[in-house]
Amino acid sequence: MSTYYDIKAIHENNLAKVLEELGVLEALREGTIVCKFCGKKLTQENIQCMYPKNGEIAFCCDDLKCFQKALEDSGSEREDV
């Protein structure tokens, strides 16, 4: 039997609704949400992913390098020696 890895996705058509439910749409429109890695101001166009971190929501932009960092940051499986 196959095991699946679930990629949780939001279609851009549905993004505003989900952001509103998370309570961050207004802040995004006001330009107060930035990419955790490059500090770029986020909009509905350039936001790429979000994930919970220490009880807060972390956001990242559509730069592939930032996305890679977000993947690393979202998992806590790697422990520094």
Next chain:
Amino acid sequence: MTSSVSRRLSKTQEARERMFDWSTALVASIPWIAVIGILAYFVKNPEKVEKWSSIIAKSISWAGSRWENASVAKDIQADINGFLRKTNTGKSSSVLPYRVKVSWVSSTSREAFVREGKVIVKMQKHQNQARNFLYALMEWTHKGLLPESRHLINDTVLKSVDFAFINKVLSETNRHDSKQLFLDEFYESEAPRGSLIEKYCTAFNKLDSMGIFTGVVLPEYSLLGQRVGSSLPTEEIRAETIGLATMLERLSRKVSGKDVSPNYLGKNIKCSIVLIAKVEKYFEQGLSPYLSFINKCCEQGFSSVYVAGIGTENILIVEQIKDAYERSKKLSFVWEKTQVLKNNESKVLFFRNSLENATSAYSDKTLRNRQRARQNLVGETHVEKETISNDAPISAETTREQGRELLIRATKAAQDEKGFVKGAALGVALRRLDPSFDPKSYGVSKLAEYIELYPDVLELQGRRTATDPTYKSKL
């Protein structure tokens, strides 16, 4: 007479009618046969169902968000799962244990999102599928490639494995637009020319053209997770993952006629690769050199032995080696993997050394025990000459100890009376003691990282980013 003729006529007519019935039934059943055939094909190739679903959904995506979402998700699933099915054939599924599934989030509360703890990725309209596919592939690779071993592998090596893997998937799924994005917007800055990551990626790419990346590199790193189990990662384990990558990188640069050790013998990674590349050697000496080399690996305590051949003739030799060890209780055949390469075919066999715990070149076993073990091995009595390179295997432990010794000597030479050492002075002392000194020999790229490998020798004072950092000797 008349009645006999009419009887014959009526029989002929009946026969014609029966034939007509049969042919009508046959014609009528053609669509059903076709439907059953198509269904059987789709059951056998589920990713084709996804691909066709995606095409159909895309054509009617104007009809609603449901179809638009389906066209994006099914297209990603079809290509990644199709690649997975092809790659996992005959090999340990712990390399890539998960199929991919895109689940749409249409509604969530902040509490549920935080509790679930998962990344949510934005997907664009299907017209921008190149980007969607790349994000999905990067996430799947990060979570699904070697999941049991990722935490044990050195960061540089892990990134190199990931990048080489992503590049491979993009090439094999013919995602040229996604590959261009990956190279332009990511790879060139993350793996700059001359960097260690670029060096390893180039090596893995080259090894892939011989079937060794998915046939040896990924399975061996995957096995590490199984061997180490739930233990926490240690410096020693991560150094071994660098050692294996270094050996593979050297092997990828091997030129004909020059010997390169195909072995890596650490504490946790004990891997040997038998490359069958020259059919002339087989014609001259038969299987003896190969069997001799494999037997020696068993005796030295290598736990994994891979036998790889490219091309029809070399694959035949690989199969003969498999037959030779079929009845051996000392070397167990675990799996074989055949891959269709660009212009050729390759075959890799994986054997597990059953003598691993009984024999080790670095254990305290007596010579007598080793000789007894040797006698039990296949083909040993027929070995006449060994021609495969059997350089001393690179040991991570040995390299690390040499590095420590050098650092201690340099520290003693460069420290002041209070035991403080300046980074620049240390660098000069290291190069004076060993003119060929290069941190890369120890699996790191900078002097500061090399020093950090030995926290029992030197301790950083202040921040690492300082122009000329100061260290305190612990000697």
